[in-house]
Structures are given as C-alpha cells and as structure tokens.
Amino acid sequence: MSSYEKPDSWSLRARGEGYPARSVYKLKEMDEKFRLFRPGQNYRVLDLGASPGSWSLYVLRRYGNLKLLAAADMLPLSRRFDRGLFDRDNFFFIRGDFSSAPVKEELARRGPYGTIISDAAPDTSGTRSVDALRSLALAEEALAYAGAYLAPGGNLALKVFQGGDTAKLFKRLKEGFLGARAFKPAACRRGSFEIYYIGLGKKDLRETGGQGGRPA
Ligand SMILES: C[S@@+](CC[C@H](N)C(=O)[O-])C[C@H]1O[C@@H](n2cnc3c(N)ncnc32)[C@H](O)[C@@H]1O
Numbered sequence: 001m002s003s004y005e006k007p008d009s010w011s012l013r014a015r016g017e018g019y020p021a022r023s024v025y026k027l028k029e030m031d032e033k034f035r036l037f038r039p040g041q042n043y044r045v046l047d048l049g050a051s052p053g054s055w056s057l058y059v060l061r062r063y064g065n066l067k068l069l070a071a072a073d074m075l076p077l078s079r080r081f082d083r084g085l086f087d088r089d090n091f092f093f094i095r096g097d098f099s100s101a102p103v104k105e106e107l108a109r110r111g112p113y114g115t116i117i118s119d120a121a122p123d124t125s126g127t128r129s130v131d132a133l134r135s136l137a138l139a140e141e142a143l144a145y146a147g148a149y150l151a152p153g154g155n156l157a158l159k160v161f162q163g164g165d166t167a168k169l170f171k172r173l174k175e176g177f178l179g180a181r182a183f184k185p186a187a188c189r190r191g192s193f194e195i196y197y198i199g200l201g202k203k204d205l206r207e208t209g210g211q212g213g214r215p216a
Pocket of ligand 1: 020021023024048049050051052053054055056072073074075096097098099119120121122123138
C-alpha cells in the first residue's frame with residue numbers, strides 16, 4: 001500500500017461513521033455552507049460518479065424523504081455500510097459510463113432533478129496535464145447534464161482538477177446559474193489539485209417561469 005492509500009484520519013472517521021470514503025466530508029461541508037439540497041415534494045437528486053457510495057449515503061441519510069436519488073458509476077457501489085438504503089424504492093443505481101447514451105437515457109427518464117452532484121474523477125495517470133484534461137471532460141459532461149436535466153432553480157456541485165482550461169467552464173457556470181462559487185473543502189487531500197464548482201439556482205431560460213420539480 002502506498003502512503004497515498006494509507007487510511008488517514010478522515011478515512012478512519014468516515015468508516016467509523018458508516019461511510020466507505022472520506023469524500024463524504026467534502027459533500028457535507030459544501031451542503032452546510034451552500035445548502036445544496038432543498039428537499040420538497042417530488043424532490044430528485046442525481047449523483048454522478050457515485051462509487052463507492054459515500055455521497056449517495058449522505059443524501060439518503062440526511063434527506064431520507066426525497067422522492068428519488070439516481071446514481072451512476074462505472075464501478076459498483078460498496079454494500080458494506082448502506083444497511084439496505086440502496087435497496088429502497090427511492091434509490092436507483094446504474095452501472096456504466098455516464099457519458100454514454102444508454103446511461104443518459106435512463107437518468108434523463110428519471111429527472112428532472114432538483115440537485116445534481118458530481119464527484120466523478122478519472123483514473124489518474126500521474127501526468128497532471130493529462131489528468132486535468134480528463135477531469136475537465138467529466139466536469140463538462142456534468143455541466144451538460146445540468147443544462148439538460150436540472151430543474152430551473154436547482155443546484156449543481158461538480159469536481160474538476162485544476163490545471164486545464166477550467167476558466168471557460170466556470171464562466172459557463174456563471175452564465176447558467178444565479179450564483180457560482182469555486183470551493184476547496186477541508187477534507188481534500190493535502191496537495192490535491194481538485195476543486196469543486198458550485199452553481200446555485202439554475203437560471204430559467206424559458207419564457208414562462210418554472211419552479212423546478214417534475215412536470216405533471
Ligand atoms: C472520487 S470517486 C467518487 C466518490 C463518491 N463521491 C463517494 O463519495 O463515494 C470518483 C468516481 O468517478 C467514477 N467515474 C469516473 N468517470 C466516470 C464516468 N465516465 N462514468 C461513470 N463514473 C465515472 C469512478 O469510477 C469513481 O468511482
């Protein structure tokens with residue numbers, strides 16, 4: 001095991017509190033700071049790059065009465081900590097590449113969503129510029145999901161590695177949302193070049209206003 005993989009205090013804390021990965025504390029901090037989730041009637045959340053499942057578990061535990069949490073990843077979820085939550089009717093998981101047409105169709109069918117979160121990250125090659133490019137492609141895909149399947153008024157949080165052309169991505173976020181933030185949670189590994197872009201309140205570009213939620 002390399003020193004990078006050694007469980008640190010965040011990872012140990014996560015396991016002690018019933019989560020497979022330390023990443024849960026990043027989402028928790030962003031949620032507490034920006035109120036990413038606004039559950040109400042018919043409230044749906046989409047989690048892109050969800051495995052091993054800490055973010056999904058956080059949402060299901062904290063907002064248990066939500067209508068649906070849809071999640072996608074190429075890898076399976078860990079079943080070590082969920083205590084049946086992933087078997088409930090208000091959870092849907094699809095295994096596959098969320099850039100692919102079949103996965104997109106399944107997720108589109110279950111939307112629109114009130115909040116979209118993406119912690120998706122590429123397998124790292126060790127070459128920063130290559131990893132940043134791959135991460136940017138995933139972040140752009142998450143932003144495209146928000147454009148197509150996030151309800152007006154909805155929120156988005158996505159991960160991106162710094163080093164690529166993230167300025168353009170952030171500009172598009174600013175254009176599409178009433179508020180846009182770049183945020184580095186305390187639980188990010190020291191030296192990691194990941195950052196989260198947060199879009200608050202998707203602008204309603206239709207002529208007649210919409211309040212979000214699923215159309216009747
Ligand atoms: C940092 S992990 C996510 C951790 C997760 N948020 C949690 O709390 O457990 C990043 C995930 O993104 C997934 N991923 C990367 N590219 C993807 C793609 N194109 N489609 C689906 N999943 C992808 C990886 O398989 C990996 O599981």
